[in-house]
Amino acid sequence: DGPVTLHITFFNAKYTVDSLCEGEEYLFYGTLTGGFYARQMDSPQVFRPEEAGTLLPVYPLTQGLSNKMVSRQVAEALHQVEQLPDPLAGSGLPRQYGLMSYSEALHAVHSPRDWAAIETGRSRMVFDELLCLTICFARMRQGRALRHIVPMQPHPLTAYYQALPYQLTGAQQRAIAEAIGDMCSGTPMNRLVQGDVGSGKTAVAAACCYFAFLNGAQSALMAPTEILAQQHYHNLAPLLERLGMRVAILTGSLSVKKKETLKAALAAGELDLCIGTHAILTADTEFSRLGLVVTDEQHRFGVQQRTALRQKGQDTHVLVMSATPIPRTLAMIVYGDLELSIIDELPAGRQPVRTYLINSEIRERAFGYIRRHLDAGYQAYLICPAVQSEEEEVAAAHLKSAVEYAEELAHGAFGQYRVGLLHGKMRPAQKEKVMAEFAAGEIQLLVATTVVEVGVDVPNAVIMMIENAERFGLSQLHQLRGRVGRGRVQSHCILLSDTDNPETKERLRVLCSTNDGFKIAEEDLKQRGPGDFFGERQHGLPELKVADLAADSRLLQKTQQAAGELLARDVLAVHADALLEAEDERAREQAHLVAGRLQHRGHIRAHRPLPVGTRHVHEAQLVLGAPQALQQIHHAREPQARGLPARGVYPGYGIEVARIFHGTFSFKDAATVFLQTR
Numbered sequence: 124d125g126p127v128t129l130h131i132t133f134f135n136a137k138y139t140v141d142s143l144c145e146g147e148e149y150l151f152y153g154t155l156t157g158g159f160y161a162r163q164m165d166s167p168q169v170f171r172p173e174e175a176g177t178l179l180p181v182y183p184l185t186q187g188l189s190n191k192m193v194s195r196q197v198a199e200a201l202h203q204v205e206q207l208p209d210p211l212a213g214s215g216l217p218r219q220y221g222l223m224s225y226s227e228a229l230h231a232v233h234s235p236r237d238w239a240a241i242e243t244g245r246s247r248m249v250f251d252e253l254l255c256l257t258i259c260f261a262r263m264r265q266g267r268a269l270r271h272i273v274p275m276q277p278h279p280l281t282a283y284y285q286a287l288p289y290q291l292t293g294a295q296q297r298a299i300a301e302a303i304g305d306m307c308s309g310t311p312m313n314r315l316v317q318g319d320v321g322s323g324k325t326a327v328a329a330a331c332c333y334f335a336f337l338n339g340a341q342s343a344l345m346a347p348t349e350i351l352a353q354q355h356y357h358n359l360a361p362l363l364e365r366l367g368m369r370v371a372i373l374t375g376s377l378s379v380k381k382k383e384t385l386k387a388a389l390a391a392g393e394l395d396l397c398i399g400t401h402a403i404l405t406a407d408t409e410f411s412r413l414g415l416v417v418t419d420e421q422h423r424f425g426v427q428q429r430t431a432l433r434q435k436g437q438d439t440h441v442l443v444m445s446a447t448p449i450p451r452t453l454a455m456i457v458y459g460d461l462e463l464s465i466i467d468e469l470p471a472g473r474q475p476v477r478t479y480l481i482n483s484e485i486r487e488r489a490f491g492y493i494r495r496h497l498d499a500g501y502q503a504y505l506i507c508p509a510v511q512s513e514e515e516e517v518a519a520a521h522l523k524s525a526v527e528y529a530e531e532l533a534h535g536a537f538g539q540y541r542v543g544l545l546h547g548k549m550r551p552a553q554k555e556k557v558m559a560e561f562a563a564g565e566i567q568l569l570v571a572t573t574v575v576e577v578g579v580d581v582p583n584a585v586i587m588m589i590e591n592a593e594r595f596g597l598s599q600l601h602q603l604r605g606r607v608g609r610g611r612v613q614s615h616c617i618l619l620s621d622t623d624n625p626e627t628k629e630r631l632r633v634l635c636s637t638n639d640g641f642k643i644a645e646e647d648l649k650q651r652g653p654g655d656f657f658g659e660r661q662h663g664l665p666e667l668k669v670a671d672l673a674a675d676s677r678l679l680q681k682t683q684q685a686a687g688e689l690l691a692r693d694v695l696a697v698h699a700d701a702l703l704e705a706e707d708e709r710a711r712e713q714a715h716l717v718a719g720r721l722q723h724r725g726h727i728r729a730h731r732p733l734p735v736g737t738r739h740v741h742e743a744q745l746v747l748g749a750p751q752a753l754q755q756i757h758h759a760r761e762p763q764a765r766g767l768p769a770r771g772v773y774p775g776y777g778i779e780v781a782r783i784f785h786g787t788f789s790f791k792d793a794a795t796v797f798l799q800t801r
Contacts, residue, residue, distance in 0.1 A: 130163045139169060148172050178235045197233050204229050210251065216685050222247045249670040249678050250685075256667075257679075257686040272438035274309040275414070278337040283330055286365055289470065295323050298464040299330045302442055305462070306334065306415075312440035318466030319640040320605025321473060324444040327466070328417045329359050331442055336368050336395045340414025343435070344398045349374045349551045350558055351419065354580060356398045363396060373399035373408070376551035410435050417442045446602065446640075475638040476608040478616045480592075480631050489588060489617050490536045496586045497540055497567050501612070504587040505532070505570045506603055508594040510546045523590035529570035537568050545571040573599065575606055582610035592618035593627045597647035600631075601640050 131151060133140050143149065153167030168191060182193040209225040211217055217224060223231065223243055231244025280299070284291070291299075298316050305312035318324050332342040344359075346352040356372040363370050371394050373385050382402070388394045392411030397403060413435050443461065481489060493503050507525040525546045533542040543566035545557045554574070560566045562581050569575070569584075573595075587607045592600060600618070608614035618631055633646050670678070 127162060130157070130161060131167060132163070132165045134166055136166065143169070150174070178237070178241070180233055201230060201233060214689060220250065220681055220685065222250055225251070245669065246678065249675050250682055252667060252670045253675070253679050253682040254685055257682050258689065261686055261690055271309055272311055275306045275334070275338040275340070277307055278334060280330055280334065282366055283333045286362055287326070291326060292323065292466070292468040292470060294318070294466040294468040295327055298327045298466055301464045302327070302331050303334055306331070306440050311438065312442065313461050314442055314464060315461040316442060316444045316464045316466065318446065319469070320446050320602060321469060321609050322466040323470055324446065324466060325355065325358065328442060328444060329363065331415060332396050332417065333363060333366060333368065335415040338414065339412065341389070341392070341394065341410050341412050342396045342415040342417065343403055343410070343413060344396065344417040344419065345403050346398070346400060346419045348574070349376060349400055350554055350574065352398055352400050353555055353558070355419070358580070359396070359398065368395040369393065370396045370398065373397055373402050374551070375400060375402045408435070413439055415440045415442065417444065419444050446605065472611040473608065474611070474613050476604055476614045476616050478604065478618065478635045480618045480620065480628070480635050482621050483619060486619060487536070489619070493568070493586055493588060494537070501586065502561065502564065502566070502581065502584040503568050504575065504584060504606060505568060506575070506587065506589040507570065507572055508591045510548055510572055522594065525570050525572050528590070532568070532570065540567045541565065542567070543569045545569055545574055547572060547574045573603065575603070580609055581606070585610070585612050585614040587615070588617040588619060590619050592620040592631055593622040593624070597630060597634055597643050600634050601643045604634070
């Protein structure tokens, strides 16, 4: 545009002004203001001409820091990273997975040549972060596998199956078998039962509680809300009491006297199953012989809460349940320390819920559709995103509030029907009364907030309408929809939204197109990211610095593979580490235990103790083609050819082994593994 005069103003930046030299050329970057005759720029960034066209990082700042100050300090730090050791230097993983070195990655991210360099450098950082996390969870699982507890004894569950008014699905029976296998294995169970809404996870939990009872152990079932705890109690107590179990419920709304009586009975061993809320976690709640802890809706409890309940017993098994389908990529992280059972079948006779997306222009038609179902003897939900309209955000966004809406409907469109109200701000006794009336059919239309999202089970409720559906996440909408369709009658869910946002409309159409909770969760994760997927940090999602679990799922799968390769080099030594913990007189028993466990998992074919002086050696024959994890300490033909000693001490464990061998080894015949304690 030709030459122009530009007035530049710097505020409190004497150093910047003094560094500018008359006659030199500079580039100024900032917001241009002014009119036709004069242009102005306040506090711009200043660059040399040679910096033109380069990519410059933008850092998160705090008061007193400018981006240029941070960039200058980072540039100085980058000169030092050449001396920074690469944590994966000796592993061969960077070459195997096409990763740059760690110092190169830092340069690529902070001082990139182009966008491709940024992505390549970031990939290395993401790989390191996810690898560390994956290895940590794998170590937790290994440590749990090494911990020996008294195994529960097998007992038939015939009486339990016969007491059920229905037949369990194959997926439910499989989940029960997996859990009971854990409880009889001699190591503490730490298992997640994950299934879609209405898949029958509670029946699996009840079977495990009954199995614990047959072994003389108490169980605790913790639910996130009092409504859900009450529902579990009303559903399970009649069933399990017929089988001889003594069942009680412990919640915060009980009187002090009732709580004291229940806690005394628990401590005395006079109760076999305690169902409750966070009240179970209080310090004065003690169990006589707690053997099994079940937590429902696992993502609503923090790790500390789960651990606090587990620590109320010794050698306690843990079973966690979640009806919130979580994509496998995310489950690898959130539930990385848990074994996984998936219930992927719905009980016989269940029909998929039909879902429709409408706007407020046809709300009255939707009301008519709901009235026809009420006239036929069925019940309905009407879900609102807010409790009261006095809340500032609610009024500004024109959201439907449950309190006012229930009043409006009871005196208007549904004046001839019994309308109830349920929301989270009600007293526990009020909520319990409303739910009891709805379950008994005394309330025909229940206007509620998301307090009904979890676990409420009324098979006669066959239609639901959700106001302001755009305000909910896909997974939450799927959970709400799961409150209908719990019987054999065709059920319906109506999503009402006046949004003009095409992306939001497309998101809601996903829910209309499928009832598969796992597909919905995958889509929800893609659209909202892992942070919003769970909403609150205590739900167990680790805080990652670089990685994005939604965008980096491929890298996560690679780090899982890499972690397996790294751990394969010392996993047998970790197993052998259990031997080191034993006293001399117990060494033979411990060696037998470890070898027996490996044989049970199919890793070894046979084993036998070999007393050698004061040492206890266990000889075991590897199964042909056993995992690489068991090919590390063995009868190697030529270990010296790789510069490794024929005998030595495994680094970091102090386990003396026969012929350490770290390379890949192909078996033609079965090899021999020696585990020794000093």
